[in-house]
Amino acid sequence: MYVIAKLEQGQYVYYNQNTKKFLPTDNHASKWTSISAAREALHKLEEKQALKENLLNSLTDEFQTQKAPVVSDYSQKFIRRSQEEVLAQVKETVLFLRHLGEIAGLLRKEISEADGAVLQDILHLAELGQPGIMGKVQIYNCLSQSRIKRRKAKDLLAIIAPLIPAEDNSIDLDKCNDALQNYLKVASARTYHFKDAQLKNNFKRYLEQSNGLRGQVDDLRDC
Incomplete structure (x- = not known):
């Protein structure tokens, strides 16, 4: 007869297929008549365990993401305002x-x-x-x-x-x-880019120094 066992905390524990748990004594273990049947049962057990761990990791990652979201500088400064x-x-x-x-x-x-x-x-x-x-x-x-x-x-x-x-x-x-x-x-x-070549030749320099010229004109009466 064959049983599924694993080492936990320095001692072997044995798998019970009915309770889906590992127990400390082999007399509560599920037994298989061939090594191939025991290995197949072990393979299915490992698949379930892997699925459970992946789901747990996924939920943990999601929880951690929700628990610690990225907070902008604006929000951090905003909550400190009076x-x-x-x-x-x-x-x-x-x-x-x-x-x-x-x-x-x-x-x-x-x-x-x-x-x-x-x-x-x-x-x-x-x-x-x-x-x-x-x-x-x-x-x-x-x-x-x-x-x-x-x-x-x-x-x-x-x-x-x-x-x-x-x-x-x-x-x-x-x-x-x-x-x-x-x-x-x-x-x-x-x-600004002049559309008329003649105006460009005559007046382009005024745009380049418009601040000074505008200052002189602004001293006159408003319209």
């Missing part, structure tokens, strides 16, 4: 999201006015008017301020546009972050 700081940020966030559509509408209006009424009035002044030197400087100053205001509105709209909910009222935060990073890349290296 209650007043958190309340202020939450209040500002709620107000911003609640008025997001209205804010976008105002920015679009500013852009439309700058590209429409203001630009057309100034172009017609250049076409039909006969201002003197100071008048021309004031007209330029008015045009410059209008375009700067328009650019600011376009930039703000580009920043907040990804946060405006889609038709299903959802916001994809990953897409918002990608859009913001792309905007920052474009805005940080913004340049």
Whole structure:
């Protein structure tokens, strides 16, 4: 007769097929009439044990993952803020999201006015008017301020546009972050390329030193 045994804590224990346990005495062991039958039973037992260990390891890994998730620096810093700081940020966030559509509408209006009424009035002044030197400087100053205001509105709209909910009222935060990073890349290296060769030859130098020239003009009367 053959039995399945293994060594535990310095002594042999014997497998009982009915209880599915190893017992300390061989008289409680299950017995097989041939070595091949005992080996087959041992093989099945080892397979079950391996399956049990894999399942246990899997559950352990999952538990450890859930128990110790990766925490961002932002979250760690956020929970250390004072209650007043958190309340202020939450209040500002709620107000911003609640008025997001209205804010976008105002920015679009500013852009439309700058590209429409203001630009057309100034172009017609250049076409039909006969201002003197100071008048021309004031007209330029008015045009410059209008375009700067328009650019600011376009930039703000580009920043907040990804946060405006889609038709299903959802916001994809990953897409918002990608859009913001792309905007920052474009805005940080913004340049202008002249479309007219003659204008480029005559005025390219003004873009290269526009800060100084704009400072002189800004001292004049606003439009």
